[in-house]
Amino acid sequence: MFGHNLTLSVALARMDAHGGQEETVLVSLPRAVSFDLAFDPLRIDPVSALGVGGLGPQVRSLFRRLFASRVVPEHVLRATGTSHARGALLHGPPGTGKTTLARAIARFVGAHVQAVSGPEVMSKFVGDSEAKVRALFAPAEESYRRLGAAAPLHLLILDEADSLFAKRSGLGASDAPAQRLYDNVVNQFLAKMDGAEEATPNLLVIALTNRMSLLDPAVLRPGRLEVHVEVPYPSAAGRAEILQLHTQPLREAGMLGPDVDIAALSGAPTQGLSGADIAGAVRDAAAHARAGG
Ligand SMILES: Nc1ncnc2c1ncn2[C@@H]1O[C@H](COP(=O)(O)OP(=O)(O)OP(=O)(O)O)[C@@H](O)[C@H]1O
Numbered sequence: 001m002f003g004h005n006l007t008l009s010v011a012l013a014r015m016d017a018h019g020g021q022e023e024t025v026l027v028s029l030p031r032a033v034s035f036d037l038a039f040d041p042l043r044i045d046p047v048s049a050l051g052v053g054g055l056g057p058q059v060r061s062l063f064r065r066l067f068a069s070r071v072v073p074e075h076v077l078r079a080t081g082t083s084h085a086r087g088a089l090l091h092g093p094p095g096t097g098k099t100t101l102a103r104a105i106a107r108f109v110g111a112h113v114q115a116v117s118g119p120e121v122m123s124k125f126v127g128d129s130e131a132k133v134r135a136l137f138a139p140a141e142e143s144y145r146r147l148g149a150a151a152p153l154h155l156l157i158l159d160e161a162d163s164l165f166a167k168r169s170g171l172g173a174s175d176a177p178a179q180r181l182y183d184n185v186v187n188q189f190l191a192k193m194d195g196a197e198e199a200t201p202n203l204l205v206i207a208l209t210n211r212m213s214l215l216d217p218a219v220l221r222p223g224r225l226e227v228h229v230e231v232p233y234p235s236a237a238g239r240a241e242i243l244q245l246h247t248q249p250l251r252e253a254g255m256l257g258p259d260v261d262i263a264a265l266s267g268a269p270t271q272g273l274s275g276a277d278i279a280g281a282v283r284d285a286a287a288h289a290r291a292g293g
Contacts, residue, residue, distance in 0.1 A: 050104035052097050053245050053275065054238015058229050062088065062105065065227045066204060070153070085227050086196045087205035089161065089220065091212035092231035095276025098208040101231065102157045111155040111204070112139065118163035122185060129181065133188045140203035151202040161207035164189070165219040186216070193224050233274055240266035242275045246282040255289075 046052050046059040069077060069084050077083060090098040106113040114136060121132050140154035158164065165186060196203055207225050209215065219225055234242060243262050250256040270278055 047241050047245065050101065050108060051245060052101050052104060053241030053243075054234035055097060055101060055231065058090075058101070058231055059105075061229055062101075062227070067109065083197060084201060084204075086193055086203070086223060087207065087225040088227035088229060089207045089209065089212065089215070089225040090229050090231050091209050093233060093274060094210045095274035096231045096233060097275045098210075098231050099157075099159060100275075102155075102206045102208060105206075106155045106157070109153060109155075111153040112143075113155050113157060114139065115157040115159065117159040118161050118165075121164055122182070129185045130188055133185055133192065137192045137200060137203065140200040144200055144202050154200070154203045156203065156205045158205060158207040160209065161225075162209045162211045162214040165207075165215045165225075167214060167216045186219075190219065190224060197223075233272065234278075236266050236271075239270045239273065239278060242278045243270070243282070246279045250282075250286060255286075257289075 044050075044059060044063055046055050050059060052059070066085050066088060069082055090102060092098060103113070103115070116132075116136060121129060121136075123129050123132070136156055140151075140156075143151040143154065166182075192200075193205065205225065212228075220228065240262055243265055247256055247260065247262070270281070273281070
């Protein structure tokens with residue numbers, strides 16, 4: 001764990017200057033929000049550090065855009081007109097590793113995690129739903145009130161975000177009560193995010209969806225879910241990493257056949273498969289082998 005007033009290496013915080021040019025910033029703590037950031041956000045190896053395959057660019061982009069600012073002192077932030085990103089949206093087809101990635105990042109940075117799904121929040125009961133939204137923000141609020149800049153990072157993972165933030169046109173005129181419920185919950189959520197700079201700078205929201213086109217654009221604006229990262233189907237190289245990860249326990253137990261050729265399997269045989277499909281195929285193969293097939 002880094003102490004206060006530590007000058008970090010030049011590689012630690014490179015912030016995107018305008019035009020995509022990278023500018024290296026020497027940073028000196030105390031940090032705006034303290035949490036264990038004993039790593040270089042740009043050089044992190046997603047496979048060994050996070051246990052996800054084929055997501056190197058996504059991981060590096062997330063760390064740079066979500067965490068680099070959090071080790072930069074306030075005066076540098078102000079001078080560069082930067083503020084902490086408050087929310088990100090991971091979007092892409094089902095089973096490509098969005099949930100796995102969000103949870104692994106939370107573990108890696110040592111954040112307090114709360115995970116909830118959109119349908120869970122949008123329960124049938126209006127009052128209940130609004131209370132649920134308030135409750136989601138309460139631990140980070142309480143922690144920041146008590147500890148100020150020393151408050152730990154809280155990460156709110158919001159699965160199936162499309163059911164919470166769907167475009168308003170999705171509801172018809174005959175759905176007036178549902179529309180009101182929806183508006184109340186969403187407005188409360190957005191108000192909480194809009195006020196986060198003051199009330200909860202220690203809170204980060206990562207929302208997940210496989211239907212980004214359904215989301216209300218208002219939710220994707222700066223200050224809300226402003227960092228958008230696509231998590232696509234894996235390439236052949238990505239499939240090789242995923243295969244390697246999911247066969248590792250078998251390999252370590254000496255149970256992987258010597259003829260299992262990861263390079264060959266990551267080509268045509270797994271073309272078009274998601275990480276979840278590949279993990280399932282490895283499980284099936286192991287079960288088949290156990291059964292003596
Ligand atoms: N990129 C990946 N690397 C390693 N494992 C993966 C990857 N993608 C998926 N998996 C495996 O598939 C399982 C399901 O993935 P996960 O739930 O993270 O996908 P998702 O994108 O969140 O899916 P959905 O959109 O359907 O919720 C994980 O538990 C993991 O074992």
